[in-house]
Amino acid sequence: MPPFIEFTGTARLDRRTKRLVRRLGPDDVAIIDHTDLDRVSAEELVESGVRVVVNVAHSQTGRFPNPGPLTLVRGGVRLIDAPGAQLFDVVSDGDLLTVRGASLFSNGTRLVSGRVLTTEELAGVLAEQRTRVTDALHEFADNTMHYLREEGRLLAEGIEFPALETRFRDRHALVIARGPGHKRDLRIVRPYVREFRPVLIGVDGGADALLEVGLKPDVIVGDMDSVSDEALRCGAEIVVHAYPDGRTPAAERLDELGVGYHVVPVTGVSEDLALLLAYEKGAVLIVAVGTHFNLIEFLERDRAGMSSTFLARLRVGEILVDAKGVSRLVSRQVGMLPFVALAVTGLGAIVAAVAASTELRRLISLVAGRVVDLLGG
DSSP states (O other): OOOOOEEEEEEEEOSSHHHHGGGOOTTEEEEEOOSSOOHHHHHHHHHHTOOEEEESSOSOOSSSOOOHHHHHHHTTOEEEEOTTOOHHHHOOTTOEEEEETTEEEETTEEEEEOEEOOHHHHHHHHHHHGGGHHHHHHHHHHHHHHHHHHHTHHHHTOOOOOOOSSOOTTSEEEEEOSOTTHHHHHHHTHHHHHHHOOEEEEETTHHHHHHHTTOOOSEEEEOSSSOOHHHHTSSOEEEEEEOTTOOOTTHHHHHHHTOOOEEEEOSSOHHHHHHHHHHHTTOSEEEEESOOOSHHHHHHTOOGGGHHHHHHHHHHGGGEEESTTGGGGSSGGGOSHHHHHHHHHHTHHHHHHHHHOHHHHHHHHHHHHHHHHHTTO
């Protein structure tokens, strides 16, 4: 790749990176506000073809091993950090901007001088961060314990879901979220979808991922902040993930579109709600695409609510498998052994987390005690 000297392009701004990537191209300068730029967003930025990304937040804080910025830079994108810069106040979408080095200019006026993040720097920081996972793990364990105390009924009672027209009983369910590698994994499971015809559940933008490959979701679950109008109008049943107090920011949009929907108020994240929906409705197997399956993926979301993901998987248990490797399952002659093997593999990260943390071992003991109590032991 030739050395970067100067680039002039059109400004594209959005504080939600997942919305911005839909309208980016090689002739644009992306301006984002994304602390700890996650790997999924980085992959989508690379796929957009954009050449320059200016982040008004810290792309890598060091709180946990975050491969996102390195993924972006290795993809050929110039990443400039300018934390605190007021670019969203002084730049409008469509403005013509020039990038020289780590500085951004408009009509010859320097707007900001940031810092270019290099491959060497990011790789070194990432290696150092991986030695500090234990601290982040302890924080994660504390959040999980708090969540269990506040929302322990998730394990004991489950969630009361509305009646749906879609039949889940004795069927497979495929849950698609726009997570790491979701496009690759969705391609892998196409033969599986043709053979087993699972219920297709799109988690927010996961519904659009299904439409992009010619599949129509049966159910869309989420707060609807990153799903297109096209997907919402496709005929799928809609389950809105509302705040615990019942507030539903998506209601106005859905009403304007004239589509019906169900509201389920619950803590946690939308992909957990989708997994629990399939489980509570009687699915015999849940295949997950793009969901968070290992500890680093949990931590990099930077949400206390990700503790619910850990507990949701404890409830769903052995019927949940990850799409990675699911191509081995496309023939009925393969039998059920690979399903069991993949389920065990999917739980490997959780087992490792338990082994590394006293807090999580206490959590498992507490959960086991609750289960014994529920069974009358």
